[in-house]
Amino acid sequence: MNKRLFGIAALFKTPDEIIRAAKKTVEAGYQKYDVHSPYPVHGIDRAMKLKPSKLGFITLVFGLTGSALALLLMYWTMSVDYPMIIGGKPFFALPAFIPVTFEVTVLLATLATVIGMITFFFRFPENDHPLHDTEYMKKVSRDHFGVVIEASDKHFDESKVREFLSSLHPISLEEIYYSEKETYPVLEPKFVTFLVVVALVTSGVTYFSLNKLLYMQPFTWMMEQPKLNPQQPSTLFADGFGMRTPVQGTVARGFIPYPYMGQNNPTEVLQNPFLPTKENLKLGEAKYLTFCSPCHGNFGDGDSRLRGQFPNPPSLHSSRAREFSDGMIYHIITNGQNIMPSYASQITREERWAIVNYIRVLQRAKNAKSSDLQVVNKETGNNASN
Amino acid sequence: MHQTDFKYQRKDLPAGFSKFGFAFLLIGLILAVAAFFVDQSRAAFNYLVIYMMIVSIALGSLFLIALEYVAGADWSTPFRRIPEFFAGLIPVLFVLVIPLLLLNHDLFHWAHEEAVKQDKILEGKAPYLNLSFFVIRTLVFIAIWVLFYFLLTRNSRKQDTTKDQTLTSKNIRFSAAFIPLFAITITFTAVDWLMSLEPHWFSTIFGVYYFSGTVIAALAAVTLVVVVLKEKGYFNPWITDDHLYSFGALLFAFVNFWAYIAFSQFMLIWYADLPEETFWYLTRWEGSWVIFSLLLIVIHFVVPYAMLLSQPAKMNPKRLKFISIWLLFAHLFDLFWLIMPNMQPLKKGYVFSWIDLVFPILGIGIVLTIFNFIAKKENLIPVGDPKLKRGINFHL
Numbered sequence: 001m002n003k004r005l006f007g008i009a010a011l012f013k014t015p016d017e018i019i020r021a022a023k024k025t026v027e028a029g030y031q032k033y034d035v036h037s038p039y040p041v042h043g044i045d046r047a048m049k050l051k052p053s054k055l056g057f058i059t060l061v062f063g064l065t066g067s068a069l070a071l072l073l074m075y076w077t078m079s080v081d082y083p084m085i086i087g088g089k090p091f092f093a094l095p096a097f098i099p100v101t102f103e104v105t106v107l108l109a110t111l112a113t114v115i116g117m118i119t120f121f122f123r124f125p126e127n128d129h130p131l132h133d134t135e136y137m138k139k140v141s142r143d144h145f146g147v148v149i150e151a152s153d154k155h156f157d158e159s160k161v162r163e164f165l166s167s168l169h170p171i172s173l174e175e176i177y178y179s180e181k182e183t184y185p186v187l188e189p190k191f192v193t194f195l196v197v198v199a200l201v202t203s204g205v206t207y208f209s210l211n212k213l214l215y216m217q218p219f220t221w222m223m224e225q226p227k228l229n230p231q232q233p234s235t236l237f238a239d240g241f242g243m244r245t246p247v248q249g250t251v252a253r254g255f256i257p258y259p260y261m262g263q264n265n266p267t268e269v270l271q272n273p274f275l276p277t278k279e280n281l282k283l284g285e286a287k288y289l290t291f292c293s294p295c296h297g298n299f300g301d302g303d304s305r306l307r308g309q310f311p312n313p314p315s316l317h318s319s320r321a322r323e324f325s326d327g328m329i330y331h332i333i334t335n336g337q338n339i340m341p342s343y344a345s346q347i348t349r350e351e352r353w354a355i356v357n358y359i360r361v362l363q364r365a366k367n368a369k370s371s372d373l374q375v376v377n378k379e380t381g382n383n384a385s386n
Numbered sequence: 387m388h389q390t391d392f393k394y395q396r397k398d399l400p401a402g403f404s405k406f407g408f409a410f411l412l413i414g415l416i417l418a419v420a421a422f423f424v425d426q427s428r429a430a431f432n433y434l435v436i437y438m439m440i441v442s443i444a445l446g447s448l449f450l451i452a453l454e455y456v457a458g459a460d461w462s463t464p465f466r467r468i469p470e471f472f473a474g475l476i477p478v479l480f481v482l483v484i485p486l487l488l489l490n491h492d493l494f495h496w497a498h499e500e501a502v503k504q505d506k507i508l509e510g511k512a513p514y515l516n517l518s519f520f521v522i523r524t525l526v527f528i529a530i531w532v533l534f535y536f537l538l539t540r541n542s543r544k545q546d547t548t549k550d551q552t553l554t555s556k557n558i559r560f561s562a563a564f565i566p567l568f569a570i571t572i573t574f575t576a577v578d579w580l581m582s583l584e585p586h587w588f589s590t591i592f593g594v595y596y597f598s599g600t601v602i603a604a605l606a607a608v609t610l611v612v613v614v615l616k617e618k619g620y621f622n623p624w625i626t627d628d629h630l631y632s633f634g635a636l637l638f639a640f641v642n643f644w645a646y647i648a649f650s651q652f653m654l655i656w657y658a659d660l661p662e663e664t665f666w667y668l669t670r671w672e673g674s675w676v677i678f679s680l681l682l683i684v685i686h687f688v689v690p691y692a693m694l695l696s697q698p699a700k701m702n703p704k705r706l707k708f709i710s711i712w713l714l715f716a717h718l719f720d721l722f723w724l725i726m727p728n729m730q731p732l733k734k735g736y737v738f739s740w741i742d743l744v745f746p747i748l749g750i751g752i753v754l755t756i757f758n759f760i761a762k763k764e765n766l767i768p769v770g771d772p773k774l775k776r777g778i779n780f781h782l
Contacts, residue, residue: 043628043781052697060695087657095653 003177006130007033007150008161010170011139015041018145021168022047025147028164032153036131036140058116059109066108070101125186128179136174148176256349258334269327274350276357284358287351291343300362311339316359317366329356394769399761400618407754414748421741428741430489431729435721436749437482438579439603442596442717443753444475445531446604449568451538452561455554461632463777464624467766468608468615470542474760475753476535479528482752487521496585508585515582523578527571534564545770554772572597580721583728587666591651598644603717605640606710607753609633613707620766627701628782634700637713641694645687669727673735678723686716718746 012018015037022035026049035048078084079091089096118124131137131148140146149161165173185191217223228234228242237244251257260266274280289298297303300316315321324332333352336342347355364372421429447469454462490497495508496515502508508515537560541553573593581592589595612633616625655663670679690709699705722742726732768774 046781056697088659089657095649095656098649098653 009148010165032150062112063109066105070104272326284354411751417744430492432745442600442603446600447472455561460773460776461780463773549770606713610710631701638694
């Protein structure tokens with residue numbers, strides 16, 4: 001089989017020699033060559049007359065992208081989509097956003113730099129570079145310095161290159177050939193399978209060890225507090241109850257006591273303090289439909305939706321119910337009546353009065369007089385009497 | 387390439403140094419004295435600005451020298467004489483500080499005994515903030531700096547003739563002793579001379595804030611002189627692009643460091659929103675001070691950051707010369723911003739006065755004159771330093 005020459009390599013012992021060799025190689029006009037050393041040699045890029053790297057532009061572009069993305073994300077989430085007041089600061093609190101912007105900038109810039117360097121400049125993944133696994137590569141990654149002049153160079157001429165490299169007094173010369181037998185393409189099934197297995201095993205082991213074996217709460221101050229949750233027993237109090245009743249006479253904020261609580265047929269009831277305005281009736285409708293309609297039906301006809309799971313209530317359009325004063329209906333909601341429970345704790349005072357007003361509307365609608373119809377027709381422009 | 391054939395011929399500094407220095411000093415002095423007669427309080431505050439500027443350059447330079455020794459740096463050895471000359475301003479501080487000590491009543495609210503008596507907080511701080519302790523502190527600090535200035539530069543100078551390598555190891559030990567002392571003294575200096583102008587205010591990062599500006603000022607001054615002298619052939623061929631790049635990189639780093647510290651101080655105070663801390667910034671947001679505050683960000687961070695970002699910019703002599711003048715101005719501007727709003731009549735906003743323009747002239751005059759006075763007698767390059775050869779062959 002015909003071996004194809006990749007280049008000729010020369011090995012040197014000291015960094016000074018390699019700098020001199022690099023300089024001479026440039027002077028001799030070779031362009032396709034490279035220098036290898038086990039560690040960064042100061043001054044080598046000047047000796048090789050390398051142009052300043054373009055890598056910085058990748059860093060710049062991705063860094064700026066990072067700043068913009070971070071700012072946009074915080075602007076969108078904190079000021080537009082879900083504005084929250086935090087510490088009394090404005091929704092767009094730039095100083096608070098700067099640390100995050102800075103971090104994201106640095107993160108994106110460094111990642112892009114490393115990835116850009118590896119892919120664009122090191123041409124990763126290149127699995128079968130001819131220099132791999134050569135004696136030369138083993139030496140220059142240990143304690144030698146080397147220069148390779150590649151056969152693809154315009155001025156390459158095997159004997160001349162040999163002569164030239166020998167004139168630099170290397171400790172050895174080596175011819176490097178393209179590997180003859182197999183190549184190792186990146187998408188070879190074995191290689192890909194290997195990568196997948198490695199990825200699965202490492203992520204599985206990492207997950208298992210970090211989340212199951214070694215799981216530690218980062219800090220527990222919020223999780224474990226010296227307090228009792230609702231319904232938990234207490235060892236502190238003699239009666240063993242964790243939940244305490246408020247001190248006698250304690251009044252909740254905004255609480256207005258109801259004087260007729262517990263009376264079945266009060267002789268006296270409250271006056272309705274709310275006018276049936278549009279908003280009030282809207283509120284009443286909403287609350288009626290939520291709290292009352294399951295039993296009393298959407299229009300108060302007593303047509304329960306509960307299918308016999310609870311006794312059907314009487315119609316709210318009976319003459320008895322129509323003759324109730326507003327205060328009496330309020331009393332029934334607040335106190336309950338016979339098997340109908342009290343709704344005092346679910347429905348606020350204002351909402352109860354709104355429901356009362358709304359029931360009045362329902363009752364009037366079911367028992368409308370013709371004068372009512374005339375008013376309605378006038379307002380809607382309808383001719384409902386026909 | 388190895389420059390083993392090292393031959394140093396002493397040359398006098400360019401005549402401009404002494405001529406300009408003397409002219410600035412003379413004009414500055416006359417105008418400054420006039421300013422004191424016109425508005426003593428304003429002149430005192432302005433004088434404090436340039437005093438702190440000179441402290442920054444002088445002390446910062448001494449720090450750079452010590453840093454070279456403890457870090458074992460050799461790239462800075464060829465031009466180490468420049469910070470040594472700038473550090474020569476330190477003994478002069480003994481004289482420069484006298485007017486400020488005499489004018490303490492104009493500068494410091496806490497120096498007014500009757501005001502302290504009516505103020506619980508100031509009364510509590512009185513064991514530290516009282517005139518006698520203040521004067522003692524100031525003088526002791528300057529004495530420490532002077533001591534180390536003489537120790538370090540004397541050995542360095544002696545080495546020129548003796549070529550004695552043990553002097554370097556001695557200096558390493560002195561530097562190691564100096565750096566912690568430097569950290570302590572510069573912190574207290576910042577607290578005493580800058581923070582205590584507003585005695586109710588406190589910020590624990592303040593010493594670091596002043597330090598960051600100090601290093602910028604000293605580095606910029608050294609860079610400026612090195613580049614100017616290199617252009618005039620004084621440092622050829624010993625200072626290369628690699629040295630210049632290092633100057634640019636260091637300046638860039640400290641511009642970022644300053645911004646980091648300045649922002650850290652601001653953000654914590656802004657976030658916590660405690661009235662006993664925020665009022666200091668609110669004063670600097672009052673009236674026309676808001677322009678100064680915003681300009682400070684641009685001058686001290688945005689512009690130098692953008693100008694030093696790219697790799698070629700960091701070793702371009704023209705760019706370096708411009709940016710080091712710019713940064714010297716930025717530090718002066720920073721000090722102005724720190725100091726002037728504390729002046730009672732300026733609390734509500736900045737009002738221009740010609741006095742503000744006078745003192746920088748005096749400052750330039752003092753620095754140039756002293757620099758020239760010391761440099762005249764010395765070698766521009768520490769010819770006996772064992773690290774010199776490596777410093778000249780410095781490659782990135």
